[in-house]
Amino acid sequence: MSEINHEILEKIDDYRWRIPKSYKPGMRVPGIIYADEKLLKDIRQDKALEQVANVAFLPGIVNASLAMPDIHWGYGFCIGGVAATDIENGGVISPGGVGFDINCGVRMLKTNLQYEDIKNKIKDLVYALFSDIPSGVGSKGDIRVSAKEEEEILVKGAKWAVEKGYGTQEDLECTEEYGAIQGADPAAVSDRAYERGKAQSGTLGSGNHFLEIQVIDQLYDRDLCDEFGLNLGQITLMIHSGSRGLGYQVCDDYTRSMVHCLEKYNINVPDRQLACSPVNSPEGKAYLGAMRAAANYAWANRQCLMYLTRKVFEKIFVCSWQKMGMELIYDVAHNIAKLEKYNIGGKEKSL
Amino acid sequence: MQYYELLEHTADIGVRLKAKDLKELFENTALAMFDIMSERKSPDPRQSVGAPSHQSPAEKIIVKQDADNLEELFINWLNELLSLSSAKELIFTDFKINKLSETALEATAISENIADYKVNTEIKAATYHQLKLEPINSGWQAEVIFDV
Numbered sequence: 293m294s295e296i297n298h299e300i301l302e303k304i305d306d307y308r309w310r311i312p313k314s315y316k317p318g319m320r321v322p323g324i325i326y327a328d329e330k331l332l333k334d335i336r337q338d339k340a341l342e343q344v345a346n347v348a349f350l351p352g353i354v355n356a357s358l359a360m361p362d363i364h365w366g367y368g369f370c371i372g373g374v375a376a377t378d379i380e381n382g383g384v385i386s387p388g389g390v391g392f393d394i395n396c397g398v399r400m401l402k403t404n405l406q407y408e409d410i411k412n413k414i415k416d417l418v419y420a421l422f423s424d425i426p427s428g429v430g431s432k433g434d435i436r437v438s439a440k441e442e443e444e445i446l447v448k449g450a451k452w453a454v455e456k457g458y459g460t461q462e463d464l465e466c467t468e469e470y471g472a473i474q475g476a477d478p479a480a481v482s483d484r485a486y487e488r489g490k491a492q493s494g495t496l497g498s499g500n501h502f503l504e505i506q507v508i509d510q511l512y513d514r515d516l517c518d519e520f521g522l523n524l525g526q527i528t529l530m531i532h533s534g535s536r537g538l539g540y541q542v543c544d545d546y547t548r549s550m551v552h553c554l555e556k557y558n559i560n561v562p563d564r565q566l567a568c569s570p571v572n573s574p575e576g577k578a579y580l581g582a583m584r585a586a587a588n589y590a591w592a593n594r595q596c597l598m599y600l601t602r603k604v605f606e607k608i609f610v611c612s613w614q615k616m617g618m619e620l621i622y623d624v625a626h627n628i629a630k631l632e633k634y635n636i637g638g639k640e641k642s643l
Numbered sequence: 644m645q646y647y648e649l650l651e652h653t654a655d656i657g658v659r660l661k662a663k664d665l666k667e668l669f670e671n672t673a674l675a676m677f678d679i680m681s682e683r684k685s686p687d688p689r690q691s692v693g694a695p696s697h698q699s700p701a702e703k704i705i706v707k708q709d710a711d712n713l714e715e716l717f718i719n720w721l722n723e724l725l726s727l728s729s730a731k732e733l734i735f736t737d738f739k740i741n742k743l744s745e746t747a748l749e750a751t752a753i754s755e756n757i758a759d760y761k762v763n764t765e766i767k768a769a770t771y772h773q774l775k776l777e778p779i780n781s782g783w784q785a786e787v788i789f790d791v
Contacts, residue, residue: 337653338652338653339773340653364653364654365652365653365654365655366654366655366772367655367770367771367772367773367788367790368770368771368772371654388770388771391790392767392768393767393790484726484730487730488726488729488730537726537729540725540726540729540767540768541726543768544722544726544768547771548719551711551715551771552711563771563772563773564714564771564774565770565771567771
Protein backbone atom coordinates (compact mmCIF):
# COMPACT_ATOMS: atom_id res chain seq x y z
CA MET A 293 0.00 0.00 0.00
CA SER A 294 1.10 3.51 -0.68
CA GLU A 295 2.86 5.46 2.01
CA ILE A 296 1.73 8.80 0.64
CA ASN A 297 -1.11 10.60 2.37
CA HIS A 298 -3.60 10.94 -0.46
CA GLU A 299 -5.28 13.97 1.02
CA ILE A 300 -2.12 15.79 0.03
CA LEU A 301 -2.89 15.43 -3.71
CA GLU A 302 -4.26 18.68 -5.17
CA LYS A 303 -6.49 18.58 -8.21
CA ILE A 304 -5.26 20.99 -10.91
CA ASP A 305 -7.85 19.99 -13.53
CA ASP A 306 -9.54 16.77 -14.68
CA TYR A 307 -6.26 15.33 -15.91
CA ARG A 308 -3.57 16.78 -13.64
CA TRP A 309 -2.79 16.32 -9.94
CA ARG A 310 -0.17 18.02 -7.84
CA ILE A 311 1.98 16.75 -4.94
CA PRO A 312 2.92 20.06 -3.26
CA LYS A 313 6.53 20.81 -2.44
CA SER A 314 5.56 20.89 1.23
CA TYR A 315 4.79 17.15 1.18
CA LYS A 316 8.37 16.22 2.09
CA PRO A 317 11.20 18.45 3.26
CA GLY A 318 13.86 18.30 0.55
CA MET A 319 11.51 18.43 -2.44
CA ARG A 320 12.77 21.23 -4.71
CA VAL A 321 9.68 21.33 -6.94
CA PRO A 322 6.15 19.91 -6.80
CA GLY A 323 5.16 16.62 -8.44
CA ILE A 324 2.61 16.64 -11.25
CA ILE A 325 0.75 13.49 -12.29
CA TYR A 326 -1.12 13.31 -15.60
CA ALA A 327 -4.10 11.05 -14.98
CA ASP A 328 -7.87 11.06 -14.70
CA GLU A 329 -9.83 9.98 -11.60
CA LYS A 330 -10.15 6.43 -12.88
CA LEU A 331 -6.40 6.00 -13.42
CA LEU A 332 -5.62 7.69 -10.14
CA LYS A 333 -7.56 5.02 -8.26
CA ASP A 334 -5.07 2.40 -9.48
CA ILE A 335 -2.09 4.69 -9.09
CA ARG A 336 -2.92 5.13 -5.40
CA GLN A 337 -2.55 1.37 -4.90
CA ASP A 338 1.22 1.26 -5.11
CA LYS A 339 4.24 3.39 -4.21
CA ALA A 340 4.56 5.31 -7.47
CA LEU A 341 3.37 8.64 -5.98
CA GLU A 342 6.04 8.46 -3.30
CA GLN A 343 8.59 7.99 -6.09
CA VAL A 344 7.31 11.11 -7.89
CA ALA A 345 8.01 13.03 -4.66
CA ASN A 346 11.48 11.45 -4.37
CA VAL A 347 12.49 12.55 -7.87
CA ALA A 348 11.62 16.14 -6.86
CA PHE A 349 14.76 16.02 -4.64
CA LEU A 350 17.15 15.94 -7.63
CA PRO A 351 19.43 19.00 -7.75
CA GLY A 352 18.68 21.36 -10.62
CA ILE A 353 15.23 19.88 -11.33
CA VAL A 354 13.12 22.33 -13.36
CA ASN A 355 9.45 23.18 -12.69
CA ALA A 356 8.17 19.77 -11.57
CA SER A 357 8.75 16.05 -11.18
CA LEU A 358 6.37 14.69 -13.81
CA ALA A 359 4.55 11.41 -14.18
CA MET A 360 2.83 10.32 -17.38
CA PRO A 361 -0.48 8.39 -17.41
CA ASP A 362 1.37 5.04 -17.54
CA ILE A 363 2.74 5.78 -14.06
CA HIS A 364 3.34 2.75 -11.87
CA TRP A 365 5.74 1.59 -9.22
CA GLY A 366 9.30 1.14 -10.46
CA TYR A 367 12.62 1.58 -8.65
CA GLY A 368 14.18 5.03 -8.21
CA PHE A 369 11.95 6.89 -10.67
CA CYS A 370 8.46 5.53 -11.04
CA ILE A 371 7.72 4.01 -14.42
CA GLY A 372 6.37 6.85 -16.56
CA GLY A 373 8.44 9.37 -14.59
CA VAL A 374 9.98 12.36 -16.40
CA ALA A 375 12.32 15.05 -15.06
CA ALA A 376 14.40 17.83 -16.59
CA THR A 377 17.40 19.35 -14.82
CA ASP A 378 19.11 22.64 -15.58
CA ILE A 379 22.69 21.83 -16.56
CA GLU A 380 24.06 25.31 -15.84
CA ASN A 381 22.43 25.23 -12.45
CA GLY A 382 23.99 22.05 -11.04
CA GLY A 383 21.46 19.84 -12.82
CA VAL A 384 22.14 16.13 -12.33
CA ILE A 385 21.87 12.95 -14.35
CA SER A 386 20.90 9.66 -12.68
CA PRO A 387 21.69 6.23 -14.20
CA GLY A 388 19.03 4.66 -11.98
CA GLY A 389 16.60 7.26 -13.29
CA VAL A 390 17.21 6.20 -16.89
CA GLY A 391 17.02 2.58 -15.76
CA PHE A 392 18.91 -0.63 -16.34
CA ASP A 393 17.48 -1.18 -19.80
CA ILE A 394 18.91 1.90 -21.53
CA ASN A 395 16.91 2.82 -24.64
CA CYS A 396 14.27 0.26 -24.00
CA GLY A 397 11.85 1.22 -26.75
CA VAL A 398 9.35 0.15 -29.35
CA ARG A 399 9.19 0.17 -33.10
CA MET A 400 6.10 -0.39 -35.18
CA LEU A 401 5.96 -1.67 -38.73
CA LYS A 402 2.99 -1.64 -41.02
CA THR A 403 2.15 -4.19 -43.69
CA ASN A 404 -0.34 -4.14 -46.54
CA LEU A 405 -1.67 -7.49 -45.32
CA GLN A 406 -5.15 -7.82 -43.87
CA TYR A 407 -6.17 -10.16 -41.06
CA GLU A 408 -7.91 -12.31 -43.70
CA ASP A 409 -4.56 -12.78 -45.51
CA ILE A 410 -2.73 -14.15 -42.52
CA LYS A 411 -5.35 -15.86 -40.39
CA ASN A 412 -4.50 -19.33 -41.79
CA LYS A 413 -0.78 -18.70 -41.45
CA ILE A 414 -0.66 -17.46 -37.88
CA LYS A 415 0.66 -20.75 -36.52
CA ASP A 416 3.42 -20.94 -39.16
CA LEU A 417 4.34 -17.32 -38.54
CA VAL A 418 4.57 -17.74 -34.80
CA TYR A 419 6.69 -20.90 -35.11
CA ALA A 420 9.01 -19.23 -37.58
CA LEU A 421 9.34 -16.07 -35.48
CA PHE A 422 10.18 -18.19 -32.42
CA SER A 423 12.76 -20.23 -34.27
CA ASP A 424 14.42 -17.41 -36.25
CA ILE A 425 14.46 -14.62 -33.67
CA PRO A 426 16.46 -15.46 -30.58
CA SER A 427 14.45 -14.66 -27.46
CA GLY A 428 14.56 -15.46 -23.80
CA VAL A 429 17.05 -14.78 -21.08
CA GLY A 430 20.65 -14.39 -22.17
CA SER A 431 19.60 -15.40 -25.67
CA LYS A 432 22.32 -15.21 -28.28
CA GLY A 433 21.87 -14.24 -31.87
CA ASP A 434 23.14 -15.40 -35.25
CA ILE A 435 24.22 -11.84 -35.90
CA ARG A 436 27.62 -12.25 -34.20
CA VAL A 437 30.01 -9.34 -34.01
CA SER A 438 33.68 -8.86 -33.24
CA ALA A 439 34.83 -6.52 -30.49
CA LYS A 440 35.80 -3.93 -33.10
CA GLU A 441 32.40 -4.14 -34.73
CA GLU A 442 30.72 -3.82 -31.37
CA GLU A 443 32.53 -0.54 -30.88
CA GLU A 444 31.24 0.55 -34.26
CA ILE A 445 27.67 -0.36 -33.23
CA LEU A 446 27.99 1.80 -30.13
CA VAL A 447 28.77 4.83 -32.31
CA LYS A 448 26.71 4.19 -35.43
CA GLY A 449 23.64 2.52 -33.92
CA ALA A 450 21.03 1.42 -36.43
CA LYS A 451 23.17 2.82 -39.26
CA TRP A 452 25.65 0.01 -38.60
CA ALA A 453 22.86 -2.51 -39.23
CA VAL A 454 21.75 -0.74 -42.42
CA GLU A 455 25.34 -0.71 -43.74
CA LYS A 456 25.43 -4.46 -43.07
CA GLY A 457 22.36 -4.88 -45.27
CA TYR A 458 19.86 -5.28 -42.41
CA GLY A 459 17.61 -2.45 -43.53
CA THR A 460 17.32 0.71 -45.58
CA GLN A 461 17.97 4.43 -45.36
CA GLU A 462 14.19 4.94 -45.03
CA ASP A 463 14.25 2.86 -41.84
CA LEU A 464 16.75 5.29 -40.31
CA GLU A 465 14.61 8.25 -41.26
CA CYS A 466 11.75 6.74 -39.26
CA THR A 467 13.89 6.13 -36.17
CA GLU A 468 14.34 8.57 -33.29
CA GLU A 469 17.76 10.29 -33.65
CA TYR A 470 18.07 8.47 -37.00
CA GLY A 471 18.99 5.43 -34.93
CA ALA A 472 22.19 6.93 -33.49
CA ILE A 473 22.47 9.60 -30.83
CA GLN A 474 25.55 11.78 -31.15
CA GLY A 475 28.20 11.95 -28.44
CA ALA A 476 28.46 8.23 -27.68
CA ASP A 477 31.72 7.29 -26.00
CA PRO A 478 32.59 3.60 -26.49
CA ALA A 479 35.61 4.05 -24.21
CA ALA A 480 33.28 4.83 -21.29
CA VAL A 481 31.72 1.36 -21.65
CA SER A 482 33.37 -1.30 -19.45
CA ASP A 483 34.91 -4.53 -20.75
CA ARG A 484 32.25 -6.49 -18.90
CA ALA A 485 29.51 -4.57 -20.69
CA TYR A 486 31.17 -5.33 -24.04
CA GLU A 487 31.34 -8.98 -23.06
CA ARG A 488 27.65 -9.06 -22.16
CA GLY A 489 26.69 -7.27 -25.36
CA LYS A 490 28.76 -9.24 -27.83
CA ALA A 491 26.54 -12.27 -28.18
CA GLN A 492 23.24 -10.50 -27.82
CA SER A 493 22.94 -8.40 -31.01
CA GLY A 494 19.71 -9.21 -32.77
CA THR A 495 18.10 -10.84 -29.76
CA LEU A 496 14.81 -9.88 -28.24
CA GLY A 497 15.42 -10.68 -24.59
CA SER A 498 12.72 -11.60 -22.14
CA GLY A 499 10.59 -10.12 -19.38
CA ASN A 500 8.17 -7.60 -20.82
CA HIS A 501 9.95 -7.54 -24.17
CA PHE A 502 8.01 -8.87 -27.10
CA LEU A 503 7.43 -9.08 -30.80
CA GLU A 504 3.72 -8.98 -31.61
CA ILE A 505 1.66 -9.45 -34.74
CA GLN A 506 -1.17 -6.97 -34.29
CA VAL A 507 -4.37 -6.15 -36.09
CA ILE A 508 -5.90 -2.66 -36.15
CA ASP A 509 -9.38 -2.91 -34.66
CA GLN A 510 -10.05 0.74 -33.90
CA LEU A 511 -8.93 4.09 -35.34
CA TYR A 512 -8.75 6.93 -32.83
CA ASP A 513 -7.40 9.65 -35.10
CA ARG A 514 -8.59 9.28 -38.68
CA ASP A 515 -6.35 12.02 -40.13
CA LEU A 516 -3.21 10.68 -38.50
CA CYS A 517 -4.00 7.14 -39.63
CA ASP A 518 -4.47 8.39 -43.19
CA GLU A 519 -1.10 10.06 -42.95
CA PHE A 520 0.55 6.79 -41.91
CA GLY A 521 -1.54 4.72 -44.32
CA LEU A 522 -3.28 2.73 -41.57
CA ASN A 523 -6.73 1.18 -41.83
CA LEU A 524 -9.06 -1.15 -39.99
CA GLY A 525 -8.15 -4.83 -40.30
CA GLN A 526 -4.58 -4.08 -41.33
CA ILE A 527 -1.73 -6.13 -39.85
CA THR A 528 1.03 -4.29 -38.00
CA LEU A 529 4.03 -5.50 -36.03
CA MET A 530 5.37 -4.18 -32.77
CA ILE A 531 8.87 -4.83 -31.45
CA HIS A 532 9.69 -3.97 -27.82
CA SER A 533 13.31 -4.43 -26.76
CA GLY A 534 16.33 -2.55 -25.44
CA SER A 535 20.07 -2.64 -24.93
CA ARG A 536 20.12 -6.09 -23.31
CA GLY A 537 22.99 -7.04 -20.96
CA LEU A 538 25.21 -4.26 -22.29
CA GLY A 539 22.83 -1.58 -21.05
CA TYR A 540 22.23 -3.30 -17.68
CA GLN A 541 25.98 -3.38 -17.12
CA VAL A 542 26.42 0.31 -18.00
CA CYS A 543 23.68 1.21 -15.51
CA ASP A 544 25.20 -1.04 -12.83
CA ASP A 545 28.73 0.32 -13.37
CA TYR A 546 27.63 3.97 -13.18
CA THR A 547 25.16 3.50 -10.31
CA ARG A 548 28.11 2.08 -8.37
CA SER A 549 30.24 5.10 -9.13
CA MET A 550 27.46 7.64 -8.55
CA VAL A 551 26.57 6.31 -5.12
CA HIS A 552 29.92 7.89 -4.17
CA CYS A 553 29.00 11.12 -5.94
CA LEU A 554 26.15 11.72 -3.48
CA GLU A 555 28.69 12.51 -0.79
CA LYS A 556 31.24 14.09 -3.12
CA TYR A 557 28.77 16.65 -4.50
CA ASN A 558 26.72 16.92 -1.33
CA ILE A 559 23.51 15.59 -2.87
CA ASN A 560 20.58 14.47 -0.74
CA VAL A 561 18.15 11.95 -2.29
CA PRO A 562 15.76 9.73 -0.31
CA ASP A 563 16.45 6.60 -2.41
CA ARG A 564 19.98 5.52 -3.34
CA GLN A 565 18.66 4.12 -6.62
CA LEU A 566 18.42 7.81 -7.57
CA ALA A 567 22.22 8.13 -7.16
CA CYS A 568 23.29 10.91 -9.50
CA SER A 569 25.98 13.38 -10.40
CA PRO A 570 25.99 16.84 -12.01
CA VAL A 571 25.75 16.51 -15.82
CA ASN A 572 28.89 18.65 -16.07
CA SER A 573 30.96 16.56 -13.62
CA PRO A 574 33.49 14.00 -14.94
CA GLU A 575 31.21 11.20 -13.67
CA GLY A 576 28.13 12.72 -15.32
CA LYS A 577 29.91 13.19 -18.65
CA ALA A 578 31.28 9.65 -18.63
CA TYR A 579 27.84 8.21 -17.91
CA LEU A 580 26.25 10.30 -20.66
CA GLY A 581 28.82 8.98 -23.16
CA ALA A 582 28.29 5.38 -22.06
CA MET A 583 24.51 5.74 -21.95
CA ARG A 584 24.46 7.09 -25.51
CA ALA A 585 26.62 4.16 -26.62
CA ALA A 586 24.18 1.71 -25.01
CA ALA A 587 21.26 3.58 -26.60
CA ASN A 588 22.87 3.16 -30.03
CA TYR A 589 23.35 -0.55 -29.34
CA ALA A 590 19.60 -0.79 -28.66
CA TRP A 591 18.70 0.96 -31.93
CA ALA A 592 21.00 -1.38 -33.85
CA ASN A 593 19.37 -4.26 -32.03
CA ARG A 594 15.79 -3.27 -32.89
CA GLN A 595 16.90 -2.72 -36.51
CA CYS A 596 18.29 -6.29 -36.57
CA LEU A 597 15.10 -7.64 -35.00
CA MET A 598 13.04 -5.91 -37.67
CA TYR A 599 15.28 -7.39 -40.38
CA LEU A 600 14.80 -10.89 -38.96
CA THR A 601 11.03 -10.30 -38.78
CA ARG A 602 10.89 -9.22 -42.42
CA LYS A 603 12.85 -12.37 -43.36
CA VAL A 604 10.33 -14.56 -41.53
CA PHE A 605 7.42 -12.97 -43.39
CA GLU A 606 9.28 -13.37 -46.70
CA LYS A 607 9.77 -17.06 -45.95
CA ILE A 608 6.16 -17.74 -44.97
CA PHE A 609 4.47 -15.68 -47.70
CA VAL A 610 7.16 -16.26 -50.39
CA CYS A 611 7.08 -12.58 -51.22
CA SER A 612 9.52 -9.70 -50.69
CA TRP A 613 9.02 -7.51 -47.63
CA GLN A 614 8.78 -4.48 -49.91
CA LYS A 615 5.82 -6.04 -51.72
CA MET A 616 4.17 -6.71 -48.38
CA GLY A 617 4.65 -3.04 -47.49
CA MET A 618 6.60 -3.85 -44.33
CA GLU A 619 7.73 -0.30 -43.68
CA LEU A 620 8.78 1.13 -40.38
CA ILE A 621 6.26 3.63 -39.00
CA TYR A 622 8.47 4.82 -36.16
CA ASP A 623 10.94 3.73 -33.50
CA VAL A 624 10.96 5.56 -30.20
CA ALA A 625 12.91 5.13 -26.95
CA HIS A 626 11.22 5.23 -23.55
CA ASN A 627 14.25 4.86 -21.25
CA ILE A 628 16.72 7.57 -22.12
CA ALA A 629 18.27 10.88 -21.07
CA LYS A 630 18.81 13.63 -23.64
CA LEU A 631 20.13 17.18 -23.76
CA GLU A 632 17.50 19.50 -25.17
CA LYS A 633 16.95 23.27 -25.23
CA TYR A 634 13.78 24.76 -23.78
CA ASN A 635 12.46 28.18 -23.05
CA ILE A 636 12.09 28.39 -19.28
CA GLY A 637 10.68 31.64 -17.92
CA GLY A 638 11.68 33.54 -21.06
CA LYS A 639 15.25 32.20 -21.13
CA GLU A 640 16.58 29.44 -23.36
CA LYS A 641 18.12 26.73 -21.21
CA SER A 642 19.97 23.49 -21.77
CA LEU A 643 18.14 20.75 -19.89
CA MET B 644 10.94 -25.27 2.89
CA GLN B 645 10.95 -22.06 0.91
CA TYR B 646 13.73 -19.94 2.42
CA TYR B 647 12.47 -16.69 0.89
CA GLU B 648 9.12 -15.02 0.41
CA LEU B 649 8.04 -12.86 -2.51
CA LEU B 650 6.97 -9.29 -1.84
CA GLU B 651 4.18 -7.53 -3.66
CA HIS B 652 5.37 -5.16 -6.39
CA THR B 653 3.62 -3.79 -9.49
CA ALA B 654 6.31 -4.24 -12.12
CA ASP B 655 9.27 -5.94 -10.47
CA ILE B 656 10.01 -8.76 -8.03
CA GLY B 657 10.84 -8.25 -4.36
CA VAL B 658 12.01 -10.87 -1.86
CA ARG B 659 12.27 -11.07 1.93
CA LEU B 660 14.72 -13.45 3.60
CA LYS B 661 15.75 -14.31 7.12
CA ALA B 662 19.07 -15.92 8.03
CA LYS B 663 21.00 -16.84 11.15
CA ASP B 664 23.87 -14.52 10.25
CA LEU B 665 25.07 -12.11 7.58
CA LYS B 666 27.05 -14.71 5.66
CA GLU B 667 23.99 -16.92 5.34
CA LEU B 668 21.90 -13.89 4.35
CA PHE B 669 24.29 -13.03 1.50
CA GLU B 670 24.38 -16.68 0.37
CA ASN B 671 20.63 -17.22 0.54
CA THR B 672 19.71 -14.00 -1.25
CA ALA B 673 21.98 -15.02 -4.13
CA LEU B 674 20.39 -18.48 -4.12
CA ALA B 675 16.90 -16.94 -4.15
CA MET B 676 17.84 -14.73 -7.09
CA PHE B 677 18.96 -17.65 -9.24
CA ASP B 678 16.03 -19.75 -8.04
CA ILE B 679 13.64 -17.07 -9.35
CA MET B 680 15.58 -16.91 -12.62
CA SER B 681 15.98 -20.53 -13.54
CA GLU B 682 15.18 -24.19 -13.00
CA ARG B 683 17.16 -27.29 -13.89
CA LYS B 684 16.00 -28.80 -17.17
CA SER B 685 16.11 -32.45 -16.09
CA PRO B 686 16.52 -34.08 -12.69
CA ASP B 687 20.06 -33.79 -11.45
CA PRO B 688 21.72 -37.06 -12.57
CA ARG B 689 24.10 -36.92 -9.63
CA GLN B 690 21.18 -37.51 -7.32
CA SER B 691 20.20 -40.87 -8.82
CA VAL B 692 22.91 -43.45 -8.37
CA GLY B 693 24.14 -45.07 -11.56
CA ALA B 694 22.55 -42.53 -13.86
CA PRO B 695 24.85 -41.41 -16.65
CA SER B 696 26.23 -37.94 -16.13
CA HIS B 697 25.87 -35.91 -19.33
CA GLN B 698 26.00 -32.42 -17.99
CA SER B 699 28.98 -30.14 -17.92
CA PRO B 700 30.89 -30.21 -14.63
CA ALA B 701 30.31 -27.54 -12.02
CA GLU B 702 32.87 -24.76 -11.93
CA LYS B 703 34.07 -22.73 -8.95
CA ILE B 704 34.47 -18.99 -9.30
CA ILE B 705 35.99 -16.75 -6.65
CA VAL B 706 34.07 -13.50 -6.31
CA LYS B 707 35.56 -10.48 -4.53
CA GLN B 708 33.73 -7.23 -3.90
CA ASP B 709 34.45 -3.97 -2.06
CA ALA B 710 32.08 -1.20 -1.03
CA ASP B 711 31.72 1.75 1.32
CA ASN B 712 29.13 0.05 3.53
CA LEU B 713 27.16 -3.11 4.05
CA GLU B 714 24.17 -2.19 1.87
CA GLU B 715 26.37 -1.28 -1.07
CA LEU B 716 28.33 -4.49 -0.57
CA PHE B 717 25.09 -6.47 -0.63
CA ILE B 718 23.85 -4.86 -3.87
CA ASN B 719 27.30 -5.06 -5.51
CA TRP B 720 27.53 -8.76 -4.62
CA LEU B 721 24.16 -9.58 -6.20
CA ASN B 722 24.80 -7.47 -9.31
CA GLU B 723 28.27 -8.92 -9.79
CA LEU B 724 26.74 -12.42 -9.82
CA LEU B 725 24.11 -11.38 -12.38
CA SER B 726 26.79 -9.79 -14.50
CA LEU B 727 29.08 -12.85 -14.36
CA SER B 728 26.16 -15.14 -15.08
CA SER B 729 25.23 -13.22 -18.21
CA ALA B 730 28.76 -12.54 -19.51
CA LYS B 731 29.98 -16.10 -18.99
CA GLU B 732 26.64 -17.82 -19.68
CA LEU B 733 26.47 -19.59 -16.34
CA ILE B 734 23.89 -20.27 -13.68
CA PHE B 735 25.08 -20.16 -10.09
CA THR B 736 23.78 -22.96 -7.92
CA ASP B 737 25.64 -22.60 -4.64
CA PHE B 738 27.57 -19.99 -2.68
CA LYS B 739 29.97 -19.97 0.20
CA ILE B 740 30.97 -16.64 1.71
CA ASN B 741 34.54 -17.16 2.89
CA LYS B 742 35.24 -13.69 4.25
CA LEU B 743 32.82 -10.93 5.06
CA SER B 744 33.20 -7.52 6.66
CA GLU B 745 31.09 -4.35 6.40
CA THR B 746 33.01 -3.30 3.30
CA ALA B 747 34.49 -6.38 1.63
CA LEU B 748 33.69 -9.97 0.82
CA GLU B 749 35.26 -12.98 -0.75
CA ALA B 750 33.06 -15.86 -1.84
CA THR B 751 33.15 -19.09 -3.78
CA ALA B 752 30.33 -19.39 -6.27
CA ILE B 753 29.52 -22.74 -7.86
CA SER B 754 28.33 -22.41 -11.43
CA GLU B 755 26.86 -24.67 -14.06
CA ASN B 756 26.37 -24.23 -17.78
CA ILE B 757 23.27 -22.21 -18.60
CA ALA B 758 22.40 -24.82 -21.24
CA ASP B 759 21.44 -27.24 -18.46
CA TYR B 760 18.86 -24.77 -17.16
CA LYS B 761 15.54 -23.43 -18.26
CA VAL B 762 15.60 -19.71 -17.62
CA ASN B 763 12.17 -18.35 -16.73
CA THR B 764 12.76 -14.79 -15.61
CA GLU B 765 15.52 -12.43 -16.54
CA ILE B 766 16.63 -10.40 -13.56
CA LYS B 767 18.32 -7.28 -14.88
CA ALA B 768 19.64 -6.07 -11.54
CA ALA B 769 19.21 -5.79 -7.78
CA THR B 770 18.16 -2.26 -6.79
CA TYR B 771 18.56 0.01 -3.76
CA HIS B 772 14.88 0.91 -3.91
CA GLN B 773 13.26 0.04 -0.52
CA LEU B 774 16.32 -2.04 0.35
CA LYS B 775 16.33 -3.29 3.94
CA LEU B 776 19.18 -5.07 5.64
CA GLU B 777 18.66 -5.34 9.38
CA PRO B 778 19.42 -7.43 12.43
CA ILE B 779 16.43 -9.26 13.94
CA ASN B 780 16.10 -11.45 17.05
CA SER B 781 17.07 -14.65 15.30
CA GLY B 782 19.79 -13.17 13.09
CA TRP B 783 19.41 -10.97 9.99
CA GLN B 784 16.65 -10.03 7.58
CA ALA B 785 16.83 -8.57 4.07
CA GLU B 786 14.31 -7.11 1.64
CA VAL B 787 15.42 -6.35 -1.89
CA ILE B 788 13.69 -5.48 -5.16
CA PHE B 789 14.95 -6.90 -8.45
CA ASP B 790 14.41 -5.18 -11.79
CA VAL B 791 12.90 -7.81 -14.09
